[in-house]
Amino acid sequence: DQQVKQNSPSLSVQEGRISILNCDYTNSMFDYFLWYKKYPAEGPTFLISISSIKDKNEDGRFTVFLNKSAKHLSLHIVPSQPGDSAVYFCAASQGAQKLVFGQGTRLTINP
Amino acid sequence: SQTIHQWPATLVQPVGSPLSLECTVEGTSNPNLYWYRQAAGRGLQLLFYSVGIGQISSEVPQNLSASRPQDRQFILSSKKLLLSDSGFYLCAWARMNNEQFFGPGTRLTVL
Numbered sequence: 001d002q003q004v005k006q007n008s009p010s011l012s013v014q015e016g017r018i019s020i021l022n023c024d025y026t027n028s029m030f031d032y033f034l035w036y037k038k039y040p041a042e043g044p045t046f047l048i049s050i051s052s053i054k055d056k057n058e059d060g061r062f063t064v065f066l067n068k069s070a071k072h073l074s075l076h077i078v079p080s081q082p083g084d085s086a087v088y089f090c091a092a093s094q095g096a097q098k099l100v101f102g103q104g105t106r107l108t109i110n111p
Numbered sequence: 112s113q114t115i116h117q118w119p120a121t122l123v124q125p126v127g128s129p130l131s132l133e134c135t136v137e138g139t140s141n142p143n144l145y146w147y148r149q150a151a152g153r154g155l156q157l158l159f160y161s162v163g164i165g166q167i168s169s170e171v172p173q174n175l176s177a178s179r180p181q182d183r184q185f186i187l188s189s190k191k192l193l194l195s196d197s198g199f200y201l202c203a204w205a206r207m208n209n210e211q212f213f214g215p216g217t218r219l220t221v222l
Contacts, residue, residue, distance in 0.1 A: 042216065043216050044155070046211070098170075099157070101155040101156075103154035104155075
């Protein structure tokens with residue numbers, strides 16, 4: 001049972017435009033959500049997170065939106081830059097123990 | 112500041128051989144520790160996590176085992192590797208707020 005799903009395996013965006021990465025979850029008990037960025041042959045690096053008591057969190061070019069009723073979160077990157085090309089994983093947790101990751105979305109920023 | 116180390120970075124092993132991957136964390140105490148595997152083209156699968164010395168939780172039945180002999184040391188092992196054990200293995204640590212920090216990973220190829 002895939003509790004966290006990223007239904008788009010890949011996304012291609014023009015440099016300077018907005019990148020929107022989506023993530024859906026099924027477990028309504030999840031209370032903390034995170035986005036990670038991963039380059040090939042490296043470990044994922046933390047990007048941004050959001051608690052279930054909020055619906056938006058912003059950090060520079062990155063904004064995460066949470067829609068609890070739809071069990072959906074999204075990551076907006078604007079403006080997109082070539083260095084943003086990577087695989088992005090969303091993750092969710094219930095309580096303070098383990099994260100459940102989505103399958104990842106490969107983002108390609110075209111010059 | 113905290114750092115996480117994994118070694119080796121790459122490993123090629125024959126089927127049936129043993130495995131030992133090591134992960135150490137510096138700059139923090141009593142972290143939660145995690146082992147993940149990323150198979151080719153797939154997401155991050157949680158294999159084991161540990162909340163303290165000698166405390167290991169297994170997420171999926173498999174050919175692997177984990178041990179935590181010291182507070183900041185986490186070891187992934189196998190007595191006999193299978194072809195299906197090939198993948199990218201990631202160690203991560205976390206405090207209680209769920210944000211996990213990943214190591215650089217080990218690329219394991221079983222031939």
